[in-house]
Amino acid sequence: MMKRIYAKVILGTLFCVLTMISSCADAARYDADAxxxxxxxxxxxDEGVRRCGRGATYIRAxxxxxxxxxxxEGGAIRWHVSIDGGTPxxxxxxxxxxxxxxxxxxxxxxVLLVRETEGQAGISTFRGFYLDDGESLLPGEGAKSRxxxxxxxxxxxxxxxxxxxxxxxxxxxxxxxxAYGPQLARMLGADYSVVAKSGEGVCHNxxxxxxxxxxxxxxxxxxxxxxxxxxxDNAKWDAERFPVDAVMILVGTNDFSDNQRxxxxxxxxxxxxxxxxxxxxxxxxxxxxxxxxxxxCGAMTRxxxxxxxxxxxxxxxxxxxxxxxxxxxxxxxxxxFTDNTHPTAKGAEKxxxxxxxxxxxxxxxxxxxxxAA
Numbered sequence: 001m002m003k004r005i006y007a008k009v010i011l012g013t014l015f016c017v018l019t020m021i022s023s024c025a026d027a028a029r030y031d032a033d034a035x036x037x038x039x040x041x042x043x044x045x046d047e048g049v050r051r052c053g054r055g056a057t058y059i060r061a062x063x064x065x066x067x068x069x070x071x072x073e074g075g076a077i078r079w080h081v082s083i084d085g086g087t088p089x090x091x092x093x094x095x096x097x098x099x100x101x102x103x104x105x106x107x108x109x110x111v112l113l114v115r116e117t118e119g120q121a122g123i124s125t126f127r128g129f130y131l132d133d134g135e136s137l138l139p140g141e142g143a144k145s146r147x148x149x150x151x152x153x154x155x156x157x158x159x160x161x162x163x164x165x166x167x168x169x170x171x172x173x174x175x176x177x178x179a180y181g182p183q184l185a186r187m188l189g190a191d192y193s194v195v196a197k198s199g200e201g202v203c204h205n206x207x208x209x210x211x212x213x214x215x216x217x218x219x220x221x222x223x224x225x226x227x228x229x230x231x232x233d234n235a236k237w238d239a240e241r242f243p244v245d246a247v248m249i250l251v252g253t254n255d256f257s258d259n260q261r262x263x264x265x266x267x268x269x270x271x272x273x274x275x276x277x278x279x280x281x282x283x284x285x286x287x288x289x290x291x292x293x294x295x296x297c298g299a300m301t302r303x304x305x306x307x308x309x310x311x312x313x314x315x316x317x318x319x320x321x322x323x324x325x326x327x328x329x330x331x332x333x334x335x336x337f338t339d340n341t342h343p344t345a346k347g348a349e350k351x352x353x354x355x356x357x358x359x360x361x362x363x364x365x366x367x368x369x370x371x372a373a
Contacts, residue, residue, distance in 0.1 A: 027069070027130040027131060027132065027133060028130065028131045028132070028133055028134070028135055028136065028137075029128060029129075029130050030128050030129045030130075030131070030137045031048040031049075031127060031128040032048055032049050032050040032126050032127055032128045033047070033048055034061075034128065034129075034137055035139075036061050036062060036137040036138055036139045036140060037059060037060075037061045037128075037129070037137070037140060038059065038060045038061065038139075038140040038141075038142075038143065039057075039058075039059055040057065040058045040059070040060070040143075040191050040192070040193070040242070041054055041056060041057035041058060041192070041193040041194065041242065042054050042057060042193060042195070042224050042225075042237055042242065043057060043224075043241075044224050044225070044235065048127065048128070049125060049126070049127055050125075050126045051123050051124065051125050051126070051225075052115060052123070052124050052126075052225075053119045053122070053123045053124070053224065053225025053226055054115075054118070054119045054193070054194060054195060054196075054225065054226065055115060055116065055117055055118035055119060055157055055158065055174075055176030055177075055194055055196065056114065056115065056116070056158075056176040056177050056179070056181070056182050056192065056193075056194035057114075057115045057124075057193070057194075058112060058113060058114040058115065058177075059111075059112070059113040059114075059126065059140075060110065060111070060112055060113075060140030060141050061110070061111050061129065061137060061138070061139075061140040062108060062109065062110050062111075062137065062138030062139055062140055062141070063108075063109055063110075063111060063129070063131055063135065063136070063137050063138055064106065064107065064108060064109070064131070064135045064136050064138065065104040065105050065106040065107055065109060065135065066103075066104055066106075066131060066132035066135045067099065067101065067102050067103070067104070067130075067131065067132050068083075068099075068100045068101040068104065068111060068129060068130075068131055069097045069098060069099050069100060069129065069130040069131075070097060070098050070100055070113065070126065070128075070129055070130075071097050071126065071127035071128050071129075071130070072093050072097070072098050072113075072124065072125070072126050072127075073093055073094075073095060073124065073125040073126075073127070074093045074121075074122055074123055074124035074125060075092075075093065075094075075095075075122070076092065076117075076121055076122070076171060077092065077093050077115065077117045077121050077122060077124050077171075078090055078091065078092050078093075078115075078116045078117045078171060078172075078175075079091060079092075079093060079113060079114060079115050079116060079117075079124075080113075080114050080116060080177070081100045081101070081111065081112070081113050081114075082111070082112045082114075083100070083101050083104065083109055083110070083111055083112075084109050084110055085110070085112075088114070090116065093124065097130060100113070108138055110140065110141055111140075114177050115176070116158070116174065116175045116176050116177055117171050117174060117176065118157040118158070118159070118174065118176055118196060118197060118198060118226070119197060119225060119226030120197055120198065120226050120228070121171060123225060143191055144189055144190050144191045145189070145190075146188065146189065146190035146191070146245050146363060147190060147191045147192065147193070147242065147243065147244040147245055148181070148184070148185045148188070148190045148191075148192050148193075148244060148245065148246050148247075148248065148359075149192065149193040149194070149195065149244040149246070149247045149248070149282075149285075150179070150180075150181030150182075150184075150185075150192065150193070150194045150195070150196065150247075150248050150250070151195045151196065151217065151221060151247060151248065151249045151250070151251065151274075151278070152181075152195075152196045152217075152249065152250040152251045153196060153197060153198060153199065153200050153201065153217075153250075153251055153253055153254055154196070154197075154198035154199065154253075154341070154342060155179070155180070155196075155250060155253065155293055155341070155342060155343060156179055156180070156181055156194060156196035156250050156251075157174065157176050157179060157194070157196035157197065157198050158174050158175045158176040158177070158178055158179035158345075158348070159173075159174050159198045159342050160173050160174065160338045160339060160341075160342035161173070161174065161175055161178055161179060161338065161342060161343060161344055161345045161347075161348055162174065162175050162178070162344075162345060163338065164338045164339060165338075165339070165342075173338075175345065176194055176196070178345040178348060179194070179196075179348050180250075180343065180348040180349075180351040180352045180355070181194055181196075181248065181352075182194065183348055183349050183352040184248075184351075184352035184355055184356060184359065187352055187353070187356050188356065188359065188360060188363070190245075193242055193244065195220065195221055197215075197217075197220055197226055199254055200215070200216065200217055200220065200251070200254060201216060201217065201251065201252065201253075201254035201255035201257075201270070202216055202217050202218065202251055202252065202255055202267060202270030202271045202273070202274050203216060203255055203263055203266040203267050203269065203270030203271075204254065204255045204256075204257075204258065204263055204266070204267075204270075205254055206254040206257050207257075208258075210258075210261060211266075215227065215228065215229065215230060216270060216274075217251050217270075217274050218270065218273045218274040218276075218277045221237075221274065221277055221278060221281075222236055222237060222277060222281070223235060223236065223237055224236070224237045237281070239281040239282055243282075243285075244282060244285055245285060245286065245363060245366070246285055246286040246287070246288055246359070246362065246363060247278050247282055247285050247286070247287050247288070248288045248290060248359070249274065249275075249278070249287065249288070249289050249290065250290040250292065250293065251271075251274070251292065252267070252271070252292030252297055252301055252305070253292050253293060253294070253297060253341060255267050255270070256292075256297050256298070256301060264304075267301070267304060268304050268308055271304070271305060271308060272308060272312075275287065275289075275308075275312065275320075279317065284319070285319065286319045286320075286321065286362055286363065286366060287317075287319060287320050287321070288321045288322075288323060288359060288362060289305055289309050289320070289321065289322045289323070290322075290323050290325060290355075291305065291306075291322075291323070291324045291325040292305075293325065293331075293332065293341070293343070293351075294332070294337065294340065294341060302324060305322060306322050306324065309321070309322040310322075319366075321362055323355065323358055323359075325351075325354070331350065331351050331354040331355075332347050332350060332351055335347075336350055336351075
């Protein structure tokens with residue numbers, strides 16, 4: 001029985017490989033190392049291959065018209081593609097190449113390829129682009145002058161922002177690129193990276209026990225990909241590969257999700273550990289701490305984060321900030337959520353608009369200081 005199963009797997013794999021070879025026989029192939037391809041967010045480099053294990057990672061490249069295909073693998077992971085800034089088309093990756101565009105007019109074009117699904121869904125592998133014979137890849141649109149990174153839980157991952165979660169449609173109603181972070185980055189003309197995991201907290205994960213010794217945000221932030229378990233084998237992320245001007249932290253909702261117990265000193269210790277890790281990896285970046293959503297997390301949570309930030313500023317970290325979203329200045333109201341916790345895409349846009357000028361002022365102040373120096 002096992003021999004039969006292995007034979008089917010081998011034949012299936014061989015069929016996929018032969019199909020890809022046949023379909024690309026008359027194509028111009030550019031592997032993932034091609035200098036025309038630009039990568040944004042956390043990517044692992046290998047010879048001719050790039051891998052990502054985070055949501056809202058993306059690729060830009062230019063190409064000349066005809067058909068554009070991508071060798072993009074990773075099951076149950078949704079991406080979207082946009083040609084020349086047009087309406088994004090969403091798709092799930094398969095074991096074979098994905099057609100990104102067909103019958104594109106001759107001339108120069110730009111492609112934007114974005115992963116929507118968060119890291120816990122697995123690894124995406126990108127091996128390159130195929131174009132019609134005689135067509136060519138062109139340089140992608142250059143990087144923006146600013147880069148922002150967004151750290152958090154399901155709210156930052158875009159969970160349930162495209163509709164209500166019913167128990168069986170988790171990834172179908174998630175679009176990480178429409179969470180508040182990427183929307184805010186686009187408003188500010190910035191590139192971005194998202195490090196977010198649904199259900200994660202700084203000391204207590206959703207449905208976790210007490211004490212909770214699982215993977216928390218300070219652990220996950222250090223890794224290139226998301227991993228379910230702590231291990232020295234988890235690849236460490238080198239922040240210099242995608243240096244950012246600011247790291248925005250929106251976390252804490254899951255820490256207070258257990259109605260039987262609300263953390264106090266454990267939360268502060270976990271949050272401070274996260275700040276230590278983020279600062280160590282980004283010594284020159286602004287760190288902007290946001291009050292957790294929704295406001296039902298309570299004034300005590302806001303106070304703990306605000307006081308912690310104030311103490312660290314007094315100790316010399318002058319690139320640390322806190323932005324409240326309560327105290328009568330709530331960023332969102334009931335209709336902005338698909339449930340009691342997760343903002344809709346429109347709600348995320350409203351949150352981004354609330355933060356836009358506040359974050360711009362922090363970034364502009366930094367720019368002024370650097371010019372004066």
